[in-house]
Amino acid sequence: MNKLAPDFLLPIPPIFSFRECLWFLDRNYDDIMHRVTETSVTKPFRVGKKVALLEISEEEGKLLVQFRGGDLVEENDLREQVIALFDLGAxxxxxxxxxxxxxxxxxxxxxxxGLRLIGxxxxxxxxxxxxxxxxxxxxxxxxxxxxxxxxxxxxxxxxxxxxxxxxxxxxxxxxxxxxxxxxxxxxxxxxxxxxxxxxxxxxxxxxxxxxxxxxxxxxxxxxxxxxxxxxxxxxxxxxxxxxxxxxxxxxxxxxxxxxxxxxxxxxxxxxxxxxxxxxxxxxxxxxxxxxxxxxxxxx
DNA sequence: TCCCAGGGGCATC
DNA sequence: GATGCCCATGGG
The missing domain is CATH 1.10.340.30 (Hypothetical protein; domain 2)
Incomplete structure (x- = not known):
């Protein structure tokens, strides 16, 4: 079943470092597209005309994706977006x-x-x-x-x-x-x-x-x-x-x-x-x- | 002040 | 297809 917008987990592939990816997102630059902390990134994701705000962190060897606001979007679409952001499929x-x-x-x-191509x-x-x-x-x-x-x-x-x-x-x-x-x-x-x-x-x-x-x-x-x-x-x-x-x-x-x-x-x-x-x-x-x-x- | 930056378009030959 | 010039402005 394709749920609407609650939190979900994504498996992490081999050769992946969340920390290294977060570092790349931050890199001492003033990037308005997201907010990065020591352990998470929060960022709006666009799916068609809708925009969902997601916070992503690492939890027991998986990525925890939490809905933080904006439009309700099909979970599968959000999964796709997060996979694309961290290039988890490679x-x-x-x-x-x-x-x-x-x-x-x-x-x-x-x-x-573990650095991935941030998309x-x-x-x-x-x-x-x-x-x-x-x-x-x-x-x-x-x-x-x-x-x-x-x-x-x-x-x-x-x-x-x-x-x-x-x-x-x-x-x-x-x-x-x-x-x-x-x-x-x-x-x-x-x-x-x-x-x-x-x-x-x-x-x-x-x-x-x-x-x-x-x-x-x-x-x-x-x-x-x-x-x-x-x-x-x-x-x-x-x-x-x-x-x-x-x-x-x-x-x-x-x-x-x-x-x-x-x-x-x-x-x-x-x-x-x-x-x-x-x-x-x-x-x-x-x-x-x-x-x-x-x-x-x-x- | 000078040169360089996660270039590209355009004119000219 | 190569080369030269222009665009514009912050940063070092």
């Missing part, structure tokens, strides 16, 4: 085998043990977030996200704290460039965001539509047809939202910095040089990218 064993076989990268299997299940949010993050430093990117979410996102209050869901395409379509400029969005970013929202509203793009495409290449092509979405944004979105395991955000500065530090690659590596590092990780490129990003941060 089997990391093959990726770890490859990591351990690499002299310079083997340390990551131990130091970042952005909502494709619209994933694309917007990557557009916001283009070419500006991360802390500024988080401030911009906070401002647009506070302006247009849905709000749920719980425990004297206001939680925000990322605005729907319909809400972003209603915004204007003139509204976003004072929030320090560049004119270009504002245009891109509203344009992408229009594409979702008109049905020009959707997650289901992308999932139906036969190849990653076709998905990238579809995404890059949107103004403001280049190769980097397309791959980043595929990685975070659709969990495409082979996607690598080519051109990513952070990725290059990590490879320069660990693999002595040039600051601007060629496609060939990148390929040489990624070759042994075929089928696990997204996870290698995630762990390389992770290596940039000091705990």
């Amino acid at each position: 089997n990391l064993a093959p990726f770890y085998e490859r990591l351990k076989a690499d002299d310079e990268l083997a340390f990551m299997a131990k130091e970042f043990f 952005i299940p909502d494709l619209f949010e994933a694309i917007c977030w990557s557009i916001i993050g283009q070419q500006i430093n991360l802390s500024f990117a988080y401030s911009l996200k906070r401002r647009i979410v506070e302006l247009a996102g849905e709000k749920i209050t719980y425990d004297d704290h206001v939680f925000h869901a990322f605005p729907t395409p319909a809400r972003v379509v209603a915004l204007t460039v003139e509204q976003l400029r004072p929030l320090q969005f560049s004119g270009r970013k504002a245009e891109y965001l509203i344009g992408v929202a229009n594409a979702f509203e008109s049905g020009e793009i959707s997650k289901a539509q992308l999932l139906a495409l036969p190849t990653t290449e076709a998905m990238v092509q579809r995404l890059t047809s949107l103004r403001g979405v280049g190769e980097w944004t397309a791959h980043y979105s595929l990685m975070k939202s659709l969990k495409v395991p082979t996607s690598v955000p080519y051109g990513d500065v952070g990725l290059y910095n990590a490879l320069a530090a660990l693999k002595k690659l040039p600051k601007r590596p060629s496609r060939t040089e990148l390929a040489s590092v990624f070759a042994p990780f075929q089928g696990h490129e997204a996870y290698l990218t995630l762990y390389l990003w992770r290596s940039l941060a000091v705990r």
